[in-house]
Amino acid sequence: MVNQQFNFAVHILTVLAVNRGVVDSQTLARSVNTNPVVVRRLLLALRAAGLIETQAGKNGGAKLARDPRRITLLQIYDAVDPRPVLAMNERKAARHCFVSCNIKTVMATVAEGAETAVRKHLRGITLHRLQQKIRRG
Amino acid sequence: MVNQQFNFAVHILTVLAVNRGVVDSQTLARSVNTNPVVVRRLLLALRAAGLIETQAGKNGGAKLARDPRRITLLQIYDAVDPRPVLAMNERKAARHCFVSCNIKTVMATVAEGAETAVRKHLRGITLHRLQQKIRRG
DNA sequence: TTAAGTGTAATAAACACAATTACAGTTTTG
DNA sequence: CAAAACTGTAATTGTGTTTATTACACTTAA
Numbered sequence A, B: 001m002v003n004q005q006f007n008f009a010v011h012i013l014t015v016l017a018v019n020r021g022v023v024d025s026q027t028l029a030r031s032v033n034t035n036p037v038v039v040r041r042l043l044l045a046l047r048a049a050g051l052i053e054t055q056a057g058k059n060g061g062a063k064l065a066r067d068p069r070r071i072t073l074l075q076i077y078d079a080v081d082p083r084p085v086l087a088m089n090e091r092k093a094a095r096h097c098f099v100s101c102n103i104k105t106v107m108a109t110v111a112e113g114a115e116t117a118v119r120k121h122l123r124g125i126t127l128h129r130l131q132q133k134i135r136r137g
Numbered sequence C: 001t002t003a004a005g006t007g008t009a010a011t012a013a014a015c016a017c018a019a020t021t022a023c024a025g026t027t028t029t030g
Numbered sequence D: 001c002a003a004a005a006c007t008g009t010a011a012t013t014g015t016g017t018t019t020a021t022t023a024c025a026c027t028t029a030a
Helices: A005-019 A025-032 A036-048 A073-080 A098-123 A127-135 B005-019 B025-032 B036-048 B073-080 B098-123 B127-135
Strands: A052-055 A061-064 B052-055 B061-064
Touching: A005 A025, A005 A036, A005 A061, A005 A073, A005 A127, A005 B098, A025 A036, A025 A061, A025 B098, A036 A052, A036 A061, A036 A073, A073 A098, A073 A127, A098 B005, A098 B025, A098 B098, A098 B127, A127 B098, B005 B025, B005 B036, B005 B061, B005 B073, B005 B127, B025 B036, B025 B061, B036 B052, B036 B061, B036 B073, B073 B098, B073 B127
Parallel strands: none
Antiparallel strands: A052 A061, B052 B061
């Protein structure tokens, strides 16, 4: 099972951007094709990041907290806090082996570079842009 | 459990680059701190990519097939064929929902861009460079 | 011919993630 | 104020992915 929180979150926000109003977790879950509880957990993360507002009670749900032009995919990425794009090796090094003792530090730099590259890419894409693409089919 | 094949593979190749000779899977496994069978499976992938040569039988093992200056992290990445850096959503779309029907295509483009960014980063780093970094501690 | 390796299948164990159930709390509306 | 319709959240189960382990046939050097 691959982590799809980023996908789910972008999907949810796109629906909110298109609908321009309050949408409940049940409706969002149907669009994403998942469980409402999964959606609500993501909504909490998105709210903590200041991207949406939620309302409890009857006729409650979620809506965007700001203009889609001012929401980037990087902000969504950070909101759901996914695992690094290149996994780090957390095992103990073999003390007798020089490579084993130093590879971790070196690979951390490599992973950091990969992360930076992805972040730069995501920073350049706004929710509004996705919305436009979807409108055009 | 996070996929560490890329980490393992880079580690293995770095040991081979430093040792400059045949190393058996038992020794490599101790350095990586994993099981020899796991190492041997990775060695098969690296051999298929033309990065190493292996030898069966007594005093067998693996060695680099070419100069570390001509091995990039991208080649290693491709050899182990890891999952995409951004996962794709494979679920069925909700036919009644316009966003649901089109988000997949849009997100595929986003994921492709992320992949390209990471690949570009990895293409710029050679095994030889890692070796140098490790030598300096 | 034996010792020490690789190649490879099969299975078990560990782990991450999503789905589901359940229910307390909140808010609107009649 | 009572009922309906939501959110917030904990607890548990189900499913898929990855690594570890065992086993053994095959290969090669000495």
